[in-house]
Amino acid sequence: MLLLxxxxxxxxxxxxxxxxxxPSTSVPMLSLTLRGALxxxxxNNPDVLLYKERVQEAKGQVQTQLGAMxxxxxxxxxxxxxxxxxxxxxxxxxxxxxxxxxDARVSATQNLFSLSLIQRWRASRESLxxxxxxxxxxxxxxxxxxxxxxxxxxxxxxxxxxxxxNQQIMQELLETVRQRQRGxxxxxxxxxxxxxxxxxxxxxxxxxxxxLDHAKLSLINLLALPANSVVALTDExxxxxxxxxxxxxxxxxxxxxxxxxxxxxxxxxxxxxxYAAMTGERVPSLVAQGDYGLVGNRWNNTLDTYSMAxxxxxxIFDGAQREGRIAQARSQWQQEALRMKSVLNHVTMxxxxxxxxxxxxxxxxxxxxxxxxxxxxxxxxARERYVxxxxxxxxxxxxxxxxxxxxxxxxxxxxxxxxxxxxxLARSTGSLMSLN
Numbered sequence: 001m002l003l004l005x006x007x008x009x010x011x012x013x014x015x016x017x018x019x020x021x022x023p024s025t026s027v028p029m030l031s032l033t034l035r036g037a038l039x040x041x042x043x044n045n046p047d048v049l050l051y052k053e054r055v056q057e058a059k060g061q062v063q064t065q066l067g068a069m070x071x072x073x074x075x076x077x078x079x080x081x082x083x084x085x086x087x088x089x090x091x092x093x094x095x096x097x098x099x100x101x102x103d104a105r106v107s108a109t110q111n112l113f114s115l116s117l118i119q120r121w122r123a124s125r126e127s128l129x130x131x132x133x134x135x136x137x138x139x140x141x142x143x144x145x146x147x148x149x150x151x152x153x154x155x156x157x158x159x160x161x162x163x164x165x166n167q168q169i170m171q172e173l174l175e176t177v178r179q180r181q182r183g184x185x186x187x188x189x190x191x192x193x194x195x196x197x198x199x200x201x202x203x204x205x206x207x208x209x210x211x212l213d214h215a216k217l218s219l220i221n222l223l224a225l226p227a228n229s230v231v232a233l234t235d236e237x238x239x240x241x242x243x244x245x246x247x248x249x250x251x252x253x254x255x256x257x258x259x260x261x262x263x264x265x266x267x268x269x270x271x272x273x274x275y276a277a278m279t280g281e282r283v284p285s286l287v288a289q290g291d292y293g294l295v296g297n298r299w300n301n302t303l304d305t306y307s308m309a310x311x312x313x314x315x316i317f318d319g320a321q322r323e324g325r326i327a328q329a330r331s332q333w334q335q336e337a338l339r340m341k342s343v344l345n346h347v348t349m350x351x352x353x354x355x356x357x358x359x360x361x362x363x364x365x366x367x368x369x370x371x372x373x374x375x376x377x378x379x380x381x382a383r384e385r386y387v388x389x390x391x392x393x394x395x396x397x398x399x400x401x402x403x404x405x406x407x408x409x410x411x412x413x414x415x416x417x418x419x420x421x422x423x424x425l426a427r428s429t430g431s432l433m434s435l436n
Contacts, residue, residue: 029230029232030225030229030230030231030232031232031234032150032219032231032232032233032234033234033235034147034150034235034435037146037147037150037219037223038143038146038147038432038435040223040225041139041142041143041145041146041222041223042139042142042143044223044224044225045142045222045223045224046224047138047142048135048138048139048142051131051134051135051138051139052135054131054134054135055128055131055132055135057131058124058127058128058130058131058132059128061124061127061128062121062124062125062127062128064124065117065120065121065123065124066121068111068117068120068121069111069114069117069118069121070110071108071109071110072108072109072110073106073107073108074106074107074108075104075105075106075107076103076104076105076107076293077103077104077105078101078102078103078104079100079101079102079298079299080100080101080102080103081098081099081100081101082098082099082101083095083096083097083098083099084096099297100297100298101295101296101297102294102295102296102297102298102299102301102302103293103294103295104293104294104299104302105291105292105293105294106291106292106293107289107290107291108288108289108290108291109287109288109289110287110288110289111285111286111287112286112287112288113285113286114280114285114286114287115276115277115280115283115285116277116278116280116281116283116285117277117285118277118280119273119274119276119277119280120273120274120277122273123270123273123274123276123277126266126267126269126270126273127270129263129266129270130263130266130267130270133259133260133262133263133266134259134263136259137258137259137260137263140259140427140430140432140433141427142222143432143433144423144424144426144427144432145222146219146222146223147423147432147435148420148423149215149218149219149222150215150219150233150235151416151419151420151423152211152214152215152218152416153212153215153216153219153233154233154235154237154416154419155211155237155412155413155415155416156208156209156211156212156215157212157233157237158237158412158415158416159204159205159208159211159409159412160205160208160209160212162405162408162409162412163201163202163204163205163208164205165408166201166401166404166405166408167198167201167202167205169379169401169404170194170197170198170201170401171198173194173383173397173401174191174194174195174198176383176386176387177190177191177194177394178191186394190394193394193398194398194401197398197401197402201405216231216233219231237415237419238419239365239415239418242358242362242422244355244358244359244362245355245425247351247352247355250351250355250425250428250429251347251348251351251352253429253430253431254347254348254350254351254428254429254430255344255347255348256430257429257430257431258347258428258429258430259430260343260347261343261344261347264336264339264340264343265340267336267339267340268333268336268337268340270336271329271332271333271335271336271337272333274329274332274333275326275329275330275332275333277329278322278325278326278328278329279326281315281322281325281326282315282322284312284313284314284315285312285313286310286311286312286313287310287311287313288308288309288310288311289307289308289309289310289311290306290307290308290309291306291307292304292305292306293305293306347428350424350428351425351428351429353424353428354421354424354425354427354428354429355425357417357420357421357424357425358418358421358422358424358425360417360421361414361417361418361420361421362418364410364414364417364418365411365414365415365418367414368407368410368411368413368414368415369411371407371410371411372404372407372408372410372411374407375400375403375404375406375407376404376407378399378400378403378404379397379400379401379403379404380400381400382396382397382399382400383397383400422435423435
């Protein structure tokens with residue numbers, strides 16, 4: 001079982017390095033586990049943080065729609081000096097002498113009933129839920145990408161160990177062949193063949209080291225770590241073969257847990273409420289308005305005045321704009337309902353594909369393990385014959401070496417496919433947070 005904790009105590013050292021960077025500054029080492037990488041991805045990845053900001057934006061939209069149904073209060077204080085035109089007497093225009101007006105007033109407006117505003121507010125709340133579920137889906141996608149990158153790193157580490165083991169065996173056999181050559185029982189051709197195989201192993205080992213560096217760089221990028229970070233993958237490669245869950249149960253779990261499914265259900269509901277808000281514009285609305293203030297020549301020479309109104313707004317005809325908005329909202333509602341079917345089919349396909357991949361990987365691991373045992377036995381017998389029997393063929397030895405190298409590579413690939421299938425199944429069923 002994987003150890004799922006993150007040792008990340010070097011943040012202060014990173015900050016100091018960024019402020020005082022010099023060639024002699026030591027680069028901090030970060031010991032990274034799978035669970036730690038998943039946690040860091042959820043907390044630091046820029047794409048995940050972007051979706052969290054979208055949630056805050058959606059909350060602001062909900063507040064805006066709610067505010068449209070709450071009282072609207074405003075105050076105004078004005079001191080002005082003006083003249084007025086009185087008309088024309090004879091051929092001369094006449095105006096008043098300048099005079100002052102002071103006006104201080106508080107105004108209030110309250111929507112007492114508006115079906116459209118109510119439905120818009122409800123639709124904004126459903127849109128908020130959609131954004132939250134999209135944010136969760138993005139987080140899980142990022143975590144799955146991080147988990148696969150971590151497994152790529154473990155695969156590269158296992159490949160390096162396999163090539164190092166192959167090189168060790170080849171070095172031992174090369175020494176044996178050289179001893180036989182000194183005794184006149186081996187030729188330079190046999191040594192050349194082994195040295196060629198050894199050179200190929202070294203080249204593949206170099207490629208595997210690059211793959212490890214590439215996986216670490218991918219993790220540094222996904223986790224938004226400092227660019228000069230040195231990462232060490234500390235988890236062991238899990239090679240246990242898990243039980244493959246039943247297809248129907250896995251599909252039911254996915255449909256109940258995947259945030260994409262919940263988000264699409266909510267989109268359908270939000271579209272339905274938006275459609276109801278559009279049709280609600282046909283319904284009369286009731287608005288209360290009022291103001292109270294002081295009016296006079298100066299602030300200390302005023303009388304209080306007020307006005308109150310109850311307004312019934314009845315929509316009659318707006319050039320068919322309202323009907324166009326209703327038709328648009330109805331179509332958007334139907335589109336989301338059709339997308340719901342597509343999402344359900346896509347999730348079901350992903351689960352079935354992940355189950356098939358896990359089943360195949362489980363079988364491949366068993367075959368690869370058996371193949372490595374047989375290849376190791378073949379090599380042991382070839383080495384024994386080559387050492388004991390003076391006329392034994394050198395081809396048996398080189399064939400045994402090639403068989404062991406292929407078997408080790410096959411086992412590494414099979415175990416990687418097994419763990420990748422486990423990650424894909426956990427993501428497809430919505431259970432990535434419980435991955436161990």
